[in-house]
Amino acid sequence: MAVRVHRHAAPEDRTDAREFDRGAQAARGRPGRPLANGREVVVDRVGSSELRIAELAGNAVVRSWRVTSETPLGEVQLAEPRGNELVVVLKTYTDERAEYVVLVLRQRGSAERFSVEPSEWAESAPLARFRLAGSSLYQLGSTAAGAFVDRFDLKESR
Amino acid sequence: MKIFLLALGAGLLLAGANGAQAYHRFWTNCNYDSPTFMTTMTRDAGQSYANAARYEGYQWRGGCWNYDDVDSYPSDAPGDPSTHGEGGDCSGLTFKTWRESTDQWRDGRYYWRALRNVHGPYTAGDFKNGVGAPNHVVAKATAGVMDAFASSSHIGMVFTRSLYGGDQIVEAKCEACGTNIFYRTYRSDPSYGGVARWGWTG
Numbered sequence: 001m002a003v004r005v006h007r008h009a010a011p012e013d014r015t016d017a018r019e020f021d022r023g024a025q026a027a028r029g030r031p032g033r034p035l036a037n038g039r040e041v042v043v044d045r046v047g048s049s050e051l052r053i054a055e056l057a058g059n060a061v062v063r064s065w066r067v068t069s070e071t072p073l074g075e076v077q078l079a080e081p082r083g084n085e086l087v088v089v090l091k092t093y094t095d096e097r098a099e100y101v102v103l104v105l106r107q108r109g110s111a112e113r114f115s116v117e118p119s120e121w122a123e124s125a126p127l128a129r130f131r132l133a134g135s136s137l138y139q140l141g142s143t144a145a146g147a148f149v150d151r152f153d154l155k156e157s158r
Numbered sequence: 159m160k161i162f163l164l165a166l167g168a169g170l171l172l173a174g175a176n177g178a179q180a181y182h183r184f185w186t187n188c189n190y191d192s193p194t195f196m197t198t199m200t201r202d203a204g205q206s207y208a209n210a211a212r213y214e215g216y217q218w219r220g221g222c223w224n225y226d227d228v229d230s231y232p233s234d235a236p237g238d239p240s241t242h243g244e245g246g247d248c249s250g251l252t253f254k255t256w257r258e259s260t261d262q263w264r265d266g267r268y269y270w271r272a273l274r275n276v277h278g279p280y281t282a283g284d285f286k287n288g289v290g291a292p293n294h295v296v297a298k299a300t301a302g303v304m305d306a307f308a309s310s311s312h313i314g315m316v317f318t319r320s321l322y323g324g325d326q327i328v329e330a331k332c333e334a335c336g337t338n339i340f341y342r343t344y345r346s347d348p349s350y351g352g353v354a355r356w357g358w359t360g
Binding site (some may be wrong): 031043044045046051072073074075076090091092095096097098102118126127157 | 263298299343345
């Protein structure tokens with residue numbers, strides 16, 4: 001199979017670009033992840049067994065969830081709205097094992113949940129393993145044989 | 159022709175000698191002083207010590223750096239201790255930050271200055287297995303500031319825990335990435351175990 005590589009135009013040379021000083025960086029920093037509708041998603045892990053997730057509009061909490069687990073919680077790979085739902089991918093771990101848990105959260109709890117094998121033979125950027133596109137959740141994984149992308153089709157949002 | 163070949167041989171030998179000399183560079187600034195025995199060792203002092211080693215580079219099996227925030231010899235050949243560049247490697251940085259002794263049976267606190275060239279007796283895998291009197295294994299969920307996560311090939315210390323479940327890890331990562339603080343998810347990675355130093359006094 002032939003692989004075609006398309007070359008994109010190089011971005012405009014911005015020789016006047018300057019890095020903000022530390023104060024300016026801190027002033028512009030936001031704790032939440034901005035969404036296309038102007039809102040933000042904020043994630044706060046409390047201890048090793050509780051996660052709090054909120055969608056904010058300005059300084060007001062529009063909706064929020066609290067996730068608890070008997071197994072310690074690791075990093076949150078993804079927290080992204082999909083319609084009136086919020087898709088969360090978090091990691092649970094013990095000293096010997098780990099797995100990703102996918103939660104589709106609605107107003108009254110989780111509408112869907114399933115576990116995903118980590119498949120992390122190769123190191124990657126820490127929070128770059130999952131992407132949501134429409135109703136499909138993609139996972140970047142790797143084994144000794146190579147890298148792969150798995151797709152998980154989520155139930156239709158109501 | 160014979161003269162030409164002799165000259166060519168001599169030239170190649172001289173070129174080789176120059177290359178060897180180029181590999182005794184940063185370590186000429188380093189010393190081998192005795193460490194200072196300390197009665198205290200706080201976690202915030204550990205943070206300060208490791209934080210000061212940021213930007214100073216990475217050297218496989220190394221443990222010597224200054225405080226000018228520049229890797230004096232970047233882009234050395236990876237995995238080659240004879241390059242004698244600036245910086246520690248992952249286990250060397252941990253060893254010095256944790257104020258350990260080169261004798262594995264000693265669990266006292268030994269302060270090593272930055273330019274003291276010492277790597278210590280432990281590999282990352284040794285730390286992972288809790289080898290040495292000052293070291294022990296801990297549950298990953300309980301690992302806190304200045305505890306560490308170690309695999310068979312790497313170790314990094316917890317600088318702070320992060321909101322999103324990962325950790326800010328201070329580590330000497332690789333020749334290209336140097337020594338710095340990075341967001342990592344070692345805590346939930348099954349190839350990493352939790353390790354810690356006995357003897358923190360605060």
